[in-house]
Amino acid sequence: MVGFVDHKRGQAWGLLTPMLLIMVGVTAWPLVRTIWLSLTSATIGGDPAQWVGLDNYLEAIVNKDFQKSLGRTLYFTVVSVGLELVFGLMVGLMLNQPFKGRAVARALLVLPWALPTVVNAMMWRLIDAPEYGALNGLLFQSGLIDEYRSWLGDPSIAIEMVILADVWKNYPFVALIVLAALQTVPEDLYEAARLDGAGPWTRFLNVTIPGIFGPLSVAVVLRTIEAFKMFDIVYVMTKGGPADTTKPVSFVVYHEAFSYLRIGSAAAYAILMAFLSACLIAAYVFLLRKQERRA
Amino acid sequence: MTHRKSLHTIFLYAAVLLFMVLTLAPLFWLFVMSVSDPVALTSKPLQWWPEHLDFSRYEKLLSYKEGGVSEKFLRALQNSLYVSVAATTISMAAAIPAAYSFSRYAGRQGVLYGTVALYMLPSVAFVLPMYLILSSLGMLNNASSLIIVYCTILLPFTTWMLKNNFDQVPLEIEQAACIDGASLLDVIGRITLPLALPALGATALFAFLMAWDEFFYALLYTNDIRAKTLPVTIADFAAGRATDYGLISAVGILASIPPVMIGLLLQRTLVSGLTAGGTKG
Amino acid sequence: MRKGKIVLVAAMIAGSMLSLSARAEKTLSALFMAQAAYSEDDVRAMTSEFEKTNPGVKVKLEFVPYDALHDKIIAAHGAGGAGYDVVLFDVVWPAEFASKGFLQDVTKRIAPTDVSKVFSGAWTTVAYKSKYWGMPWILDTKFLYYNTEMLKKAGIAAPPKTWAELEQQAKLIKEKGIVKYPLVWSWAQKEAMICDYTMISAANGGKFFTDGKPSFHVGGSLDAVKYMKNSLDSGITNPNSREYEEEDVRKVFSNGDAAFALNWGYMYNMAKDPKESKVVGKVGMVSAPGVSGKSVASAVNGSMGLGITAKSANTEEAWKYIQHMTAPATQDKYAKLSLPIWKASFNNPIVTQGQEEYVATAAKSLPVMSARPETPSYQELSSILQKQLHSVLLGISTPEAALKTASDAAAKLR
Numbered sequence: 001m002v003g004f005v006d007h008k009r010g011q012a013w014g015l016l017t018p019m020l021l022i023m024v025g026v027t028a029w030p031l032v033r034t035i036w037l038s039l040t041s042a043t044i045g046g047d048p049a050q051w052v053g054l055d056n057y058l059e060a061i062v063n064k065d066f067q068k069s070l071g072r073t074l075y076f077t078v079v080s081v082g083l084e085l086v087f088g089l090m091v092g093l094m095l096n097q098p099f100k101g102r103a104v105a106r107a108l109l110v111l112p113w114a115l116p117t118v119v120n121a122m123m124w125r126l127i128d129a130p131e132y133g134a135l136n137g138l139l140f141q142s143g144l145i146d147e148y149r150s151w152l153g154d155p156s157i158a159i160e161m162v163i164l165a166d167v168w169k170n171y172p173f174v175a176l177i178v179l180a181a182l183q184t185v186p187e188d189l190y191e192a193a194r195l196d197g198a199g200p201w202t203r204f205l206n207v208t209i210p211g212i213f214g215p216l217s218v219a220v221v222l223r224t225i226e227a228f229k230m231f232d233i234v235y236v237m238t239k240g241g242p243a244d245t246t247k248p249v250s251f252v253v254y255h256e257a258f259s260y261l262r263i264g265s266a267a268a269y270a271i272l273m274a275f276l277s278a279c280l281i282a283a284y285v286f287l288l289r290k291q292e293r294r295a
Numbered sequence: 296m297t298h299r300k301s302l303h304t305i306f307l308y309a310a311v312l313l314f315m316v317l318t319l320a321p322l323f324w325l326f327v328m329s330v331s332d333p334v335a336l337t338s339k340p341l342q343w344w345p346e347h348l349d350f351s352r353y354e355k356l357l358s359y360k361e362g363g364v365s366e367k368f369l370r371a372l373q374n375s376l377y378v379s380v381a382a383t384t385i386s387m388a389a390a391i392p393a394a395y396s397f398s399r400y401a402g403r404q405g406v407l408y409g410t411v412a413l414y415m416l417p418s419v420a421f422v423l424p425m426y427l428i429l430s431s432l433g434m435l436n437n438a439s440s441l442i443i444v445y446c447t448i449l450l451p452f453t454t455w456m457l458k459n460n461f462d463q464v465p466l467e468i469e470q471a472a473c474i475d476g477a478s479l480l481d482v483i484g485r486i487t488l489p490l491a492l493p494a495l496g497a498t499a500l501f502a503f504l505m506a507w508d509e510f511f512y513a514l515l516y517t518n519d520i521r522a523k524t525l526p527v528t529i530a531d532f533a534a535g536r537a538t539d540y541g542l543i544s545a546v547g548i549l550a551s552i553p554p555v556m557i558g559l560l561l562q563r564t565l566v567s568g569l570t571a572g573g574t575k576g
Numbered sequence: 577m578r579k580g581k582i583v584l585v586a587a588m589i590a591g592s593m594l595s596l597s598a599r600a601e602k603t604l605s606a607l608f609m610a611q612a613a614y615s616e617d618d619v620r621a622m623t624s625e626f627e628k629t630n631p632g633v634k635v636k637l638e639f640v641p642y643d644a645l646h647d648k649i650i651a652a653h654g655a656g657g658a659g660y661d662v663v664l665f666d667v668v669w670p671a672e673f674a675s676k677g678f679l680q681d682v683t684k685r686i687a688p689t690d691v692s693k694v695f696s697g698a699w700t701t702v703a704y705k706s707k708y709w710g711m712p713w714i715l716d717t718k719f720l721y722y723n724t725e726m727l728k729k730a731g732i733a734a735p736p737k738t739w740a741e742l743e744q745q746a747k748l749i750k751e752k753g754i755v756k757y758p759l760v761w762s763w764a765q766k767e768a769m770i771c772d773y774t775m776i777s778a779a780n781g782g783k784f785f786t787d788g789k790p791s792f793h794v795g796g797s798l799d800a801v802k803y804m805k806n807s808l809d810s811g812i813t814n815p816n817s818r819e820y821e822e823e824d825v826r827k828v829f830s831n832g833d834a835a836f837a838l839n840w841g842y843m844y845n846m847a848k849d850p851k852e853s854k855v856v857g858k859v860g861m862v863s864a865p866g867v868s869g870k871s872v873a874s875a876v877n878g879s880m881g882l883g884i885t886a887k888s889a890n891t892e893e894a895w896k897y898i899q900h901m902t903a904p905a906t907q908d909k910y911a912k913l914s915l916p917i918w919k920a921s922f923n924n925p926i927v928t929q930g931q932e933e934y935v936a937t938a939a940k941s942l943p944v945m946s947a948r949p950e951t952p953s954y955q956e957l958s959s960i961l962q963k964q965l966h967s968v969l970l971g972i973s974t975p976e977a978a979l980k981t982a983s984d985a986a987a988k989l990r
Contacts, residue, residue, distance in 0.1 A: 045673075046675070110554075137343075242764070
């Protein structure tokens with residue numbers, strides 16, 4: 001969007017100063033150091049660091065553990081964000097309808113999202129507990145399962161349980177954004193569509209979606225970045241188990257740095273992670289632009 | 296027509312009910328755990344409501360006793376509030392002019408993308424180098440250092456959200472004010488911000504929750520009650536050999552109250568507030 | 577006369593200078609674990625006793641979860657003088673910390689007469705390459721707890737002395753329908769699982785390394801893993817064990833849902849607490865079993881030690897603090913949550929009162945504590961073992977294949 005004072009470069013930069021001061025002031029040195037570290041064999045204690053160029057990156061790319069974690073993280077990201085998108089849309093649309101007690105329902109939306117991640121992770125860990133957990137209790141007492149079973153200890157379903165915990169907490173974020181965005185779609189557009197004979201699904205596709213597309217994309221991109229970075233929820237819920245099936249990429253970085261003390265290698269993994277995250281977003285933005293051009 | 300309408304209504308209320316149940320059920324269970332004694336929580340079949348309500352954990356947490364669990368919790372609560380409010384305020388103060396700049400002035404998009412790219416780096420990347428800096432400055436275990444660090448997490452996010460929102464505010468009014476001789480700060484303060492006020496509320500809430508939630512930096516940079524935030528304290532309670540899940544649940548419930556209060560307060564701004572005007576993103 | 581006055585004045589000046597420097601307060605920074613073994617209150621009490629007898633020294637205490645303990649020591653190492661002076665470290669870390677220069681060598685500070693007064697198993701906690709890198713402080717190992725009522729119901733006269741007997745007794749209890757899964761373990765993909773594995777492996781004469789090469793896939797080590805897997809397959813081990821940590825084991829046992837449980841010493845007193853346990857009065861405790869022909873009993877060293885950080889600026893005061901914390905007088909007072917490291921203490925009524933069984937059992941288990949490998953890359957080794965072991969327990973790979981993978985991977989570590 002072109003401003004009307006675009007020749008006033010000085011002003012533009014001036015306005016950026018506080019933000020740049022904080023961002024550059026605080027992260028510049030750590031960032032430079034991280035990049036530098038990634039090109040060396042630095043470890044904490046032990047032999048002094050030596051220049052290794054891109055070796056760390058190459059080793060990272062061929063590391064099977066990293067590849068598997070990457071796949072897992074992508075799976076988690078796509079499924080989590082996808083479910084948050086679907087539920088967010090559904091709930092947002094629902095709460096946009098008139099009904100009694102709507103204000104209360106809307107207020108409820110804040111609850112899961114306001115719960116601190118650490119508490120959320122712990123709560124779900126307790127709910128999913130195999131011997132005395134509420135999930136087993138509920139399913140068993142309602143006759144849906146014959147006996148209690150392990151959830152977070154079962155490699156075939158552990159990551160889905162983590163996804164469940166994450167989606168439950170975060171879909172309200174999307175729902176709230178959808179709800180807000182829906183307020184701005186003019187009624188007349190719906191009327192016009194109805195007069196044209198469009199059914200509810202067509203109206204949804206051609207009026208609602210384009211109408212809330214902008215903020216919705218912002219929400220999706222933000223959630224994608226967050227999901228890709230996920231650390232806290234796994235740290236509290238499973239620490240990567242069982243048999244590594246819930247280990248995300250951020251854990252690989254964490255282990256390299258804190259468990260194996262190889263901070264040079266850890267830095268390379270971290271930068272690789274950010275790069276892949278950026279690719280993910282870039283791909284999404286590219287698709288977005290395509291959509292916009294078509295619309 | 297009415298038949299279809301009432302079917303629609305039934306379906307709607309059913310959906311709303313389902314939504315409320317699914318949203319509240321885990322939280323309800325969290326509350327039940329916080330008022331049940333440890334032995335009750337290991338019963339099979341599971342008891343959904345304890346025989347007698349045990350509020351002792353809440354008492355333990357809220358009645359201030361030096362050196363006890365309540366001191367840890369209340370101080371942590373205090374630290375979290377201080378850090379989150381301060382970090383949010385500073386981030387908003389820096390994000391508003393920055394977002395305005397990105398929105399109204401052409402170019403410099405590289406800076407914006409660079410900032411967002413920084414946001415994509417996991418905290419594990421920065422944690423050790425920043426630890427070194429803070430330690431050499433003697434600034435570890437200090438709420439103020441957490442505030443500055445959190446600003447770097449909140450700024451990319453708030454700047455970008457606000458930029459998107461400022462994009463929605465129509466230019467004409469600003470242009471008119473400019474022609475009338477208003478200074479840049481006047482324009483931002485008197486025209487743009489009031490129009491984007493709902494968005495400001497929403498962004499501030501998002502930022503507050505991010506700061507409130509942050510765990511890993513706080514874990515490494517704080518040592519004791521002078522600076523430990525709630526998430527770290529919660530992890531401490533859950534860490535030991537003798538874990539009382541009821542206590543952790545109680546802490547969880549209490550720790551959710553401030554963000555929920557703020558969320559409810561700003562909830563109205565949220566609904567009217569994430570887009571102000573047009574429909575472009 | 578004049579000379580005398582000069583001497584007097586000089587003495588007064590010297591005296592006042594000395595008292596000035598004595599008054600200059602030193603602050604120690606100490607890192608402990610939150611709520612495990614000794615409680616936080618205990619540690620604070622011990623510390624204020626130290627401060628009282630050492631005016632001029634203040635101690636800043638920090639408590640973190642076990643998982644964060646390692647992380648914080650790592651992070652603080654880069655911080656130089658502003659980091660910690662005294663840190664609590666786990667038995668598997670001295671190799672890593674000493675070789676990377678995180679801790680100070682305190683071999684010369686330990687009185688030779690003290691060495692024989694402390695359990696030898698305790699010394700392995702702080703020893704690496706024939707040097708001592710701290711003082712042992714928390715002495716702990718896993719014991720076999722059993723539900724006396726369940727054993728009686730099954731007609732079992734005495735708890736098992738060998739692992740084979742344990743299997744038999746568990747099968748009997750299961751057959752008689754007394755409890756569905758008689759055995760419960762802490763086999764989540766964490767260090768706790770390696771502790772169990774180490775114990776059973778040592779009982780079978782297994783070795784982590786033979787002639788410098790990893791030998792997980794042969795001998796006693798392989799037998800141990802097969803034993804673990806069999807106990808799952810035959811239904812005597814609770815399958816949820818693969819998700820459990822020590823606290824979960826305690827809850828299951830204390831709830832009466834298991835006949836046998838292996839756990840650290842802390843469970844003893846908690847299982848007798850009516851607020852925490854439904855099996856009060858039914859708890860028995862013996863040393864973990866051995867293997868006939870190879871061992872009488874088994875135990876794994878789960879102790880922890882206190883060390884001085886390499887970059888500490890207050891080395892003398894730090895050592896005094898450690899000496900105080902590990903002194904018999906101090907440890908004997910707080911023996912309910914962690915037993916003292918001194919052999920003589922085990923005869924001290926203050927220590928034994930109310931927990932004679934615990935002390936007597938510990939006296940048998942501590943001397944046979946087996947150690948996990950002392951290698952600077954233990955963290956990585958453990959990670960590899962954890963993943964492979966877990967995949968065996970989950971039925972994803974066979975013991976032979978998984979352990980061979982582990983040995984091969986371990987061989988590549990430096």
